[in-house]
Amino acid sequence: MTKRPRPHERHRDSGTARTLATLKVHPRVGDRRKGLLQAGAAIIPCALGAGGIVQVKREGDGGSPRGRFRLRGGSYRPDNLARPVTALxxxxTAPGDGWCDDVRDRRYNRPIALxxxxxxxxxxxRDDGLYDVVIDLDHNRGPIRPGRGSAIFLHVARPGYTPTEGCVAxxxxxxxxxxxxxxPRTRIVIG
Structure with missing residues (x-):
């Protein structure tokens, strides 16, 4: 006879708790550069782009794009922390890793070797720890449109949640x- 899992054991996956279907990010009242990320019942402070949440994202506008995005996976800096526990x-990350933000280059909004x-x-x-762990949001990824924004990530925030270039931190x-x-099935809704 197979032992039936207890309720708290049913949603375990490689050491991770039950995965969330959706994360929701909203701007804070009074400061569009800061936000609140809702993850299930938890509300987590976050930093947003200096331009707040924007409907139409442009390269260099400092805005966090409004929309629903997949979490494509990401990277972590192995000399600063152990591999984070996640199903993603x-x-x-290696010292020569980069992300192309050059609208003239065919590798725009893609990883690039430096x-x-x-x-x-x-x-x-980075030396500042902001990309010690970084998750690639599926913004402007299929098809990639030059100038519509690159390197939109979920990453580590600066002290005081100072604004990002468009990421959620x-x-x-x-x-x-x-x-x-x-x-892999989790979605993040910004806006």
Missing amino acids: PLRR PAPGVSAERMW LKRADLLRLLRRLG
């Missing part, structure tokens, strides 16, 4: 706890 696919002479790209191996401890509840 994660890879180790150095890349003559190409504008964001360095993923959480305190490191909050992000690591949240990752335990995220999986």
